[in-house]
Amino acid sequence: MKKICYIVIAAALFLxxxxxxxxxxxxxxxxDSLQQVVARLSSNVETLEQTDEDQAIWKDRAKYFNLGYxxxxxxxxxxxWELKSDFGVSLSNGKTYYLHKKPLxxxxxxxxxxxxxxxxxxxxTLHDVDLETGEDYTSAMHQAEIGMQVGxxxxxxxxxxxxxxxxxxxxxxxSMLYMDETVHHHYITMCNAGFTVAWKVISLGAEWRWGTAKxxxxxxxxxxxxxxGDEDTSFDDVLDQFSAPKRKFKTSSxxxxxxxxx
Numbered sequence: 001m002k003k004i005c006y007i008v009i010a011a012a013l014f015l016x017x018x019x020x021x022x023x024x025x026x027x028x029x030x031x032d033s034l035q036q037v038v039a040r041l042s043s044n045v046e047t048l049e050q051t052d053e054d055q056a057i058w059k060d061r062a063k064y065f066n067l068g069y070x071x072x073x074x075x076x077x078x079x080x081w082e083l084k085s086d087f088g089v090s091l092s093n094g095k096t097y098y099l100h101k102k103p104l105x106x107x108x109x110x111x112x113x114x115x116x117x118x119x120x121x122x123x124x125t126l127h128d129v130d131l132e133t134g135e136d137y138t139s140a141m142h143q144a145e146i147g148m149q150v151g152x153x154x155x156x157x158x159x160x161x162x163x164x165x166x167x168x169x170x171x172x173x174x175s176m177l178y179m180d181e182t183v184h185h186h187y188i189t190m191c192n193a194g195f196t197v198a199w200k201v202i203s204l205g206a207e208w209r210w211g212t213a214k215x216x217x218x219x220x221x222x223x224x225x226x227x228x229g230d231e232d233t234s235f236d237d238v239l240d241q242f243s244a245p246k247r248k249f250k251t252s253s254x255x256x257x258x259x260x261x262x
Contacts, residue, residue: 057161058109061198063095066205068257071123074143074177077212077248083141088122090255096153096165107157110188113167117150120209122253126179139180143251147173149192163198173211175251181219182244188213188251197258203259210252217244 070088075081094115103109124141151169158164171190176183194207 004158054103057163058098058103059156059202061161061163062098064093064107064259064261066090066202066203066257066259068092068093070120070122070253070255072120072124072139072143072253074122074124075250075252078215079186079251083124083126084145084252085122085124088120088253090118090120090257092118092149092257094144096155098155103157109155109157110231111155113149113151113153113169115169115171118145118147118149118171118173120145120173120253120255128180141177141179143175143177145173145175145188145190145251147171147190150190161200164195165198166195166249171211172210175211175213175215177198177215177249183218184215184244184247185218186213186215190251194255198259198261199262200228201260202255204257206254207258208252208254210250212248212250214246214248216246 054256068090070085070090072085072088074083074085092115094113094117096111096113098109098111100109121142121144124143126139126141127136128139129136149169149171151167153165153167155163155165169192171192172189173190174185175188176185178184190209191209192207192209194205196203196205198204
């Protein structure tokens with residue numbers, strides 16, 4: 001009888017232990033499944049956060065609008081004289097088109113910059129001598145260019161929304177300058193090289209700008225109107241009176257600007 005009791009107790013213990021082991025295994029499987037679900041959810045959340053951050057850093061900040069201060073020098077390539085600006089301003093507006101979707105090493109992107117509008121203006125003071133009186137005099141010289149920029153750039157995002165960019169752009173422009181009652185004008189290919197440091201919307205930058213062109217001249221000569229009764233004066237003669245000799249100028253400048261990225 002005792003043996004039967006021992007056998008029953010042992011069987012009960014075995015069954016109880018087996019049931020508990022199965023329960024523990026089931027609980028372990030459920031915990032493991034739950035951990036996998038949590039891990040997947042965490043990964044999805046992290047991916048969404050990374051996508052949102054990339055969107056905010058790269059796509060949402062690709063456009064730029066810059067306002068700048070210009071320090072400029074105009075050089076006559078024939079005589080060699082130089083004229084430095086008193087002050088100048090610039091305005092540009094464009095967008096960076098990145099060449100690949102994901103940043104290299106999670107922080108570097110190469111792009112192509114298109115500046116739809118680039119305006120540059122500088123005012124200088126010209127010191128000269130009146131050949132008739134021999135007296136010194138000063139006059140204002142105004143120079144302006146309007147053009148478009150295109151060129152490659154590289155942008156590094158070391159931390160959060162801080163971005164450092166470097167670029168080189170070719171800037172086909174139309175240039176005009178006024179001095180000594182003469183308007184000089186011509187097409188000019190400018191080159192721009194610079195860098196920017198941006199934090200979210202605000203950016204600060206500096207760039208160097210240079211180009212050379214042979215300018216056509218247009219001046220006003222009062223003698224054209226002195227002989228109004230001369231019927232032999234042709235329209236071509238009048239244009240010749242207004243024309244001025246061509247002059248070759250080199251423009252070089254440094255621009256410091258504050259930008260807005262959006």
